[in-house]
Amino acid sequence: MVGEPDMTIELQREVEALRARIRDYELREVECGLVHQELTRAQRRWEGIFQGIAHPTVILDANHVVVAANRAVVMASGVSEEEIVGRKCYEIFHNSGCTEPQHSCPMEKMLRSNCVKTVEMEADAFGGVYLVSCTPVFDEGGKVDKVIHIATDITARKRAEEALRESEERYRIVADYSSDWDFWLAPDNSLFYVSPACLDITGYAPEEFYANPQLNSLIVHPDDMELMARHNEEAQTANERHAMELRIITKTGETRWISHVCQTVYDSEGRSRGRRASNRDITALKRAEEENRRLHAELEQRVKERTAQLEAANRELESFSYSVSHDLRAPLRHIEGFANILMEDYAETLDETARGYLERVVRATGRMEELVAALLKLARYTRDYMTFEQVDMSGIAREIAEEFSKSEPRRKVAVTIQDGVRATGDARLLRVVLENLMGNAWKFTGKVDEGIIEFGREMREGQAVYFVRDNGAGFDMAYADKLFSAFRRLHGSDEFEGTGIGLATVRRIIHRHGGEVWADAAPNQGATFSFTLSPA
Structure with missing residues (x-):
């Protein structure tokens, strides 16, 4: 019986030891659970980071086998993660049917150097140009265990660079070949x-x-x-x-x-x-401009000299015409006077033939007097001083038409004058122009039953053109070049009276105003005389 207490104590000790071992086991189990939870959370964090990488990223083993692929790989390649994991990367991401790594593969370069390698390459699976980086992950023994493979899409950048290069090349070509x-x-x-x-x-x-x-x-x-x-x-x-x-x-x-x-x-x-x-x-252009200036100055000097010569010649001609006209008048008056004396004092002793001769002499001297007076007028219009001002051409035309109507009230002539026609020039000389042109129209409509005379202005090719139009005798345009010369007539004096100096006077005055004058006509279908004036 003495041994029973000792056995009980021993048993209790074993029980206590067992209980301690159970408590230790329970503590370790709790710790393992906590470690597991921590590992799970770490794995989830790593997975989130891995999947959240925007660039296509895979993890490879040392034999190019894909261990993991993120969502960016799936989206860029269009191949599911299940189809990617477990296969060699070059079978998926390079040319179809590829059985070994490409020569430019950055992983091969990395495996040879154990250093990070980055290259630019065409990624067929992703359809563009990518910057591919391979980073080694070593095991405890220092050997490459895993490889982190990241591909960054640089297609847009490369296209922009290519476009820039092309643009620069085009610019350089244009600039290099420019003169x-x-x-x-x-x-x-x-x-x-x-x-x-x-x-x-x-x-x-x-x-x-x-x-x-x-x-x-x-x-x-x-x-x-x-x-x-x-x-x-x-x-x-x-x-x-x-x-x-x-x-x-x-x-x-x-x-x-x-x-x-x-x-x-x-x-x-x-x-x-x-x-x-x-x-x-622009050296050649400047030399040409200088030569043009020299020639222009030389031409201006020549024009001044010729103008001075022409003005002197005109003055001499005008002086000569004026002197001749005055010198002619005295003998003409003597001829006319003596012819009239003969007709008055010796009328009874002269036969009819002699009296006819004397009458013709008197008429001829009268005609010559008219021509001399016309020459004097032409010379005066050429040298008179001109005053430029606004001229009421319509008003002047109406006054002239009224004078003609009063001089021959029995004639039927419809005169149309456009309102508001004005011009810049010498009022006295422009009146002479209208008196001659409208006078001719009045004269050459004398043989039609109902005459028509029209005065007005119209725009032709941006220029004001004044005109006097009639339905009178007209003339053949083949002889139009004679119209504006002194004493050149297209109708005989027995048909229509006149000195033949009127249109020459018109042309002289119009030219002094910097304009031109011309005519359009047809026999028995009337005539239109048109003229321009220099803009004010």
Whole structure:
């Protein structure tokens, strides 16, 4: 019995030990559960991060087998995650039927170097250009265990770069093949670009301009330096295009004229990219202009000399005509006087034939007197001083028509005068023009039953044309060139009276007003006389 308590104590000890082991186990189980929960949360966080990466990302083992793929891969390739995981990456993301890594594969380069590798490559599965990066993940032994494979879509950037290159190439082709000397200055006045034409225009090669951007200013002609300095100052503070003409001194010492145009260049964000300039060699044009100026001055001098000679000749001719006309009048009066004496004092002793001769002499001297008076008028109209003013042509035409109607009240003539016709000129001389033109119309409608005379103005090709129209005898246009010469008549004096000086007077006055006069007619169908005047 003495041994029973000892056994009980031993048993209790074992029970306590068992209980302690159970409590320890329970604590460890709780700890394992907490660790598991923490691992689960970490896995979820990692998964969220992995799936949230915007760029197509896969995790590979060292044999190119896909271990995991994020949503961006699925969206870019159109292949489900189940179809991707477990397959080699080059079978999925490269050309169909690919059985080994491509030569440009960044993972192969990474595996050889154990360093991160990044390359640009065409990703057939994604349909574009991607920047592919492979990052190694090492195990505890330092060997590559996994590879993080990230592909960044740079298709848009590459297309933009290609478009920029094409644009720059087009610009360079245009600029390089231009005959103008073009250049582009940066904001700091360094030289972005100079076209090859600079050699032909300045004698300096592009390399010389690149080496010394100040060469643009150094070759400016000394007399134009200040002009160029003001131009540069204004061009740098303004946005609009600036242009000027200046001279340069070429490498060989020749002076050339340049037409210079420049303007500030801005990028898409409104930032200044410097100044773009174009220079054209206009030396030949300037020489031609100078020659034209010389010829023009020489021509003006010749015109002045010829005009002076012509004016002197006209004055001499007018003086001669005036003198001759005056000198003719005295003998004409003597002839007419003596003829009248013979007819009065010796009428009874003269037979009918002699009296007829004397009557013809008297009529001829009268006619000659009229011609002399007409010559004097023509000379006076040529040299009279002119006063330019606004002239009421309609009013003058009405006054002339009324005078004709009063002189021959029995005639049936319908006169139409356009209202409000005005002109700029000498009122007295323009009245003479209308008196002659309307007088002719009145005279040459004398043999029609009902005469029609019209005066007015109309616009022809933007110019005011005045006209006097009638339905009278008219004339053959084949002889129209004789109309405006003195004493040249298309109708005999036995048909229609007149001196033959009226239209010559009209032309002289119209020419003094800087205008022209002409006629349109047909025999027995009337005539239209038109004239222009120089704009005021």
